[in-house]
Amino acid sequence: MKKVVQMFVAVFLVAFIFVYVTARINSLQGYSGANTLTIYNWGDYVDPDLITAFEEETGLKVIYQTFESNEAMLTKIAHGGTSFDVVVPSDYAINKMREQGLLLPLDHELIPNLEHIDPRFLNLSFDEGNKYSIPYFWGTLGIIYNSEMLGGKELESWEDLWDDSLRNQIILVDSAREVIGIGLDSLGYSLNDTDPDHLREAHDKLKELIPNVKAIVGDELKMLLANEEAAIGVVWSGDAALIIEENPKLNYVIPAEGSNVWFDNIVIPTTATNIEGAHMFINFVLDPENAAINTEYVGYSTPNRAALEYLPEEIVSDERFYPGPEITDQLELYENLGKRMLAYYNELFLEFKMHRK
Amino acid sequence: MRKSKLANIYLALVFIVLYAPILYLAYYSFNSGGTMYAFEEFTLEWYYEVFQDTRLLVILLNTLTIALLSAAISTIVGVMGALAINNVQRRDFRNALLTLNNVMIVSPDVIIGASFLILFAMLGMRLGFTSVLIAHIAFSVPIVVLMVLPKLQEMSPTLIDAARDLGATKWDVLTRVIIPYISPGILSGFFMALTYSLDDFAVTFFVTGSGFTTLSVEIYSLARRGISLTINALSTLIFLVTLLLVLGYYAISKQAARPMRLEVGE
Numbered sequence: 310m311k312k313v314v315q316m317f318v319a320v321f322l323v324a325f326i327f328v329y330v331t332a333r334i335n336s337l338q339g340y341s342g343a344n345t346l347t348i349y350n351w352g353d354y355v356d357p358d359l360i361t362a363f364e365e366e367t368g369l370k371v372i373y374q375t376f377e378s379n380e381a382m383l384t385k386i387a388h389g390g391t392s393f394d395v396v397v398p399s400d401y402a403i404n405k406m407r408e409q410g411l412l413l414p415l416d417h418e419l420i421p422n423l424e425h426i427d428p429r430f431l432n433l434s435f436d437e438g439n440k441y442s443i444p445y446f447w448g449t450l451g452i453i454y455n456s457e458m459l460g461g462k463e464l465e466s467w468e469d470l471w472d473d474s475l476r477n478q479i480i481l482v483d484s485a486r487e488v489i490g491i492g493l494d495s496l497g498y499s500l501n502d503t504d505p506d507h508l509r510e511a512h513d514k515l516k517e518l519i520p521n522v523k524a525i526v527g528d529e530l531k532m533l534l535a536n537e538e539a540a541i542g543v544v545w546s547g548d549a550a551l552i553i554e555e556n557p558k559l560n561y562v563i564p565a566e567g568s569n570v571w572f573d574n575i576v577i578p579t580t581a582t583n584i585e586g587a588h589m590f591i592n593f594v595l596d597p598e599n600a601a602i603n604t605e606y607v608g609y610s611t612p613n614r615a616a617l618e619y620l621p622e623e624i625v626s627d628e629r630f631y632p633g634p635e636i637t638d639q640l641e642l643y644e645n646l647g648k649r650m651l652a653y654y655n656e657l658f659l660e661f662k663m664h665r666k
Numbered sequence: 667m668r669k670s671k672l673a674n675i676y677l678a679l680v681f682i683v684l685y686a687p688i689l690y691l692a693y694y695s696f697n698s699g700g701t702m703y704a705f706e707e708f709t710l711e712w713y714y715e716v717f718q719d720t721r722l723l724v725i726l727l728n729t730l731t732i733a734l735l736s737a738a739i740s741t742i743v744g745v746m747g748a749l750a751i752n753n754v755q756r757r758d759f760r761n762a763l764l765t766l767n768n769v770m771i772v773s774p775d776v777i778i779g780a781s782f783l784i785l786f787a788m789l790g791m792r793l794g795f796t797s798v799l800i801a802h803i804a805f806s807v808p809i810v811v812l813m814v815l816p817k818l819q820e821m822s823p824t825l826i827d828a829a830r831d832l833g834a835t836k837w838d839v840l841t842r843v844i845i846p847y848i849s850p851g852i853l854s855g856f857f858m859a860l861t862y863s864l865d866d867f868a869v870t871f872f873v874t875g876s877g878f879t880t881l882s883v884e885i886y887s888l889a890r891r892g893i894s895l896t897i898n899a900l901s902t903l904i905f906l907v908t909l910l911l912v913l914g915y916y917a918i919s920k921q922a923a924r925p926m927r928l929e930v931g932e
Binding site for chain 1: 741793853
């Protein structure tokens, strides 16, 4: 008995020492209740130095919590019990959050740096007038390929994926709208097409792509391509930039037929307790110089036009990641097609995945 | 039957399968290249970064605190529960209780986590340290019960009768006969609870909030942007500490094996 009791006393003691040390570290860094700002963002999606600079400038202390999918984030916000002040959802998630009344309107007067955002990326269909959201990073869906492994072959369009010489070379991202979208785009239909005949046609066309598909995977796609497990991947431009950084032999292209454009956006959810601080933070990251620092760290494309001046020329002039208006005009956002239509997309995608080679 | 060579090879193979991933991860934690494949040069940079990153350290401390507290509390609750279940006279009722206990072990973590989230939201509780602690205690208690109960059942009732005959009070019987007898079960229950808490992702994910995170949730959220080798370094350190703890526990229990017995009759 004595031994057991001793052990438990020791365990509790150690636990309380840990609690004390944690509290000590937090207070040393100046965290103390009221002066905090809680940011809920994707893992590693902001330059930590920028947060330090923000803390020094404003005297606020930032608590940084992370999520790995829009769905996870939505669940957390919708159920309450949290006090996130700033969140960074993707475009389609903003639609959902607006529908569920989870967003607070932004006070544009407190965000003078909004003027630096390229007008091309304002006033988009998921949030007209930018009442609730401001773009944080953006990108496209495209093809990444290793022309060395393809014997010098270059790819330019979705149609090129169907080439007979590419047997077992393509890795697709495991996501219904992206893959069905390849079929739609290559047939010249809209990514938001709701005509069942068109969708069926896209599916039938995709069926012929199957001999060329090596795998349909999730986040491990980045590693597989960088390791040269396959020569071609269909990826988002943000991931493509990371892959190319690891393996410069790869090249990224926005397909000629058009493709999807996506945005991650800063919003203030209804769970916010420090609304003034949230506006300060948004204005801070929109400052051209800060946006440039952040862009260099994250490696995605910034929608901040003024920030481009502070970025190295080779980044800004890279048409793959900063395409001009003639290309972005052809790109499409995913509209919210409603539950039934999405279910149909998913069904077709499932059918596609189940086809035998 | 003599131990054949084949048996040894099989054993070695099993251990290789078990430990290769950890060793692989530890190996690349020394890679200056920053990736998990092309090893460039030996570096301690990532270990240095672990200790520089106070956010990561706070998360690590949070994880350990939750694990220790939830394991200790759930062991106390679980031992009491096991005693209670063991004392139930009617057999069908006892089995019903035990089944209810086992349902908690079998039910998927995701469901437990989601139901806790709904419960906490309904109560209007803020998510954070307390919510995570409560959830961890909840899924650890059934495990402790399951570890302690067999020990109680294997204990001969004559031991208790003898103690009562010799004038021991109910309290004496509990503290001097029952608990010393079942203490191996208590210990294994505690360590099981500890490991369950340390590696839990699904339940924790639902109930974290307000800046409070544990290591597993934090690492998972790095998936989109790629996991830095700092995490490798940290995992290697945790693995080494765990190894030391296990070796220490082994040494202590070997040494204490005899005195432990004597204590039964102290």
